[in-house]
Amino acid sequence: MSQSPATDQQLHARVWQELQCASRDRLHEWRTPVLATSGLGGGVDARTVVLRGTDGDAQTLTFCTDRRSPKVAQLRAAPLASLVFWSRQLSWQLRVQAVFSVQVSGPQVDAAWLAVSTSATAAADYLGVDAPGALLAEGRTAPGDRHHLAILTARVQSMDWLELSPEGHRRGLVSGSGVDWLVP
Ligand SMILES: Cc1cc2nc3c(=O)[nH]c(=O)nc-3n(C[C@H](O)[C@H](O)[C@H](O)COP(=O)(O)O)c2cc1C
Numbered sequence: 691m692s693q694s695p696a697t698d699q700q701l702h703a704r705v706w707q708e709l710q711c712a713s714r715d716r717l718h719e720w721r722t723p724v725l726a727t728s729g730l731g732g733g734v735d736a737r738t739v740v741l742r743g744t745d746g747d748a749q750t751l752t753f754c755t756d757r758r759s760p761k762v763a764q765l766r767a768a769p770l771a772s773l774v775f776w777s778r779q780l781s782w783q784l785r786v787q788a789v790f791s792v793q794v795s796g797p798q799v800d801a802a803w804l805a806v807s808t809s810a811t812a813a814a815d816y817l818g819v820d821a822p823g824a825l826l827a828e829g830r831t832a833p834g835d836r837h838h839l840a841i842l843t844a845r846v847q848s849m850d851w852l853e854l855s856p857e858g859h860r861r862g863l864v865s866g867s868g869v870d871w872l873v874p
Contacts, residue, residue: 694853694860698869705784705851705864706746708777713741713751719777720784725753727761728768735764739842742802749846749866751786754802757794757840758821765790765842773844783852788844803839813837 695701712720726736743752751773755761765771769791775784793799807813816839820831849864852874859874 694855698862701851701862701869702864702866705849706744708780708782709741709744709751709775709784710746712775713744719779720775723773723775723784723786725761726772726774727764728771730760730764730767735761737761751788751844751846753842753844754806754816755840755842756816756818756822756838757792758838760823762792762840762842765792770847771844781854783854785850785852786844787847787849789847791843791845793841793843798841799839802841803837806839807837 695704708718708720712718715721721741722738723741724736725739726734729735739753739755741751742754744750745752769789771788771790773784773786773788775786776782803816806816814833816837817833817835818831818838819834820827821838824831850872851862851864853860861872861874862869863872
């Protein structure tokens with residue numbers, strides 16, 4: 691296991707490095723964070739999503755979804771949302787506040803669809819005639835002939851990092867300008 695980051699710069703770099711690894715490595719525990727959004731009728735909603743891409747310079751994280759899924763309408767209505775990552779291996783939790791934007795067309799969506807459509811199973815996730823969450827007609831949903839893939843881009847506003855350790859827990863608010871250390 692890598693050493694725990696000692697300096698502010700090391701922590702900032704390691705967090706983005708782990709996020710990048712998670713977007714590429716199916717086995718990385720940060721691959722599947724929980725995305726929490728504001729519900730349309732009040733309250734909150736949360737679900738697991740797959741981290742598909744990262745850009746440390748732009749401070750963005752990307753995800754794929756069906757554009758008809760309820761989370762898309764929720765994010766359009768209230769773009770500020772939270773992601774929670776936990777890795778038992780790292781003993782690290784990361785809570786990210788981010789402003790989300792939704793893309794349903796354009797070169798980035800086309801490229802993502804090209805990549806997804808190399809796997810029939812993966813493509814099927816975005817080809818359903820019925821929207822995610824709709825009542826099942828006749829017990830099953832049928833594939834349609836056009837995809838509904840959308841890209842969610844999360845522009846990171848703040849990152850709250852927590853390391854659990856027998857030597858003492860550590861917690862820091864990680865931003866481009868450094869780390870504010872907090873009581874865990
Ligand atoms: C391990 C795992 C990974 C998932 N990844 C995604 C994903 O990347 N995108 C997505 O839209 N839904 C994903 N889902 C399904 C969502 O958790 C959720 O059930 C679905 O998107 C409907 O969410 P909504 O009704 O809040 O829009 C995943 C579920 C699991 C269990």
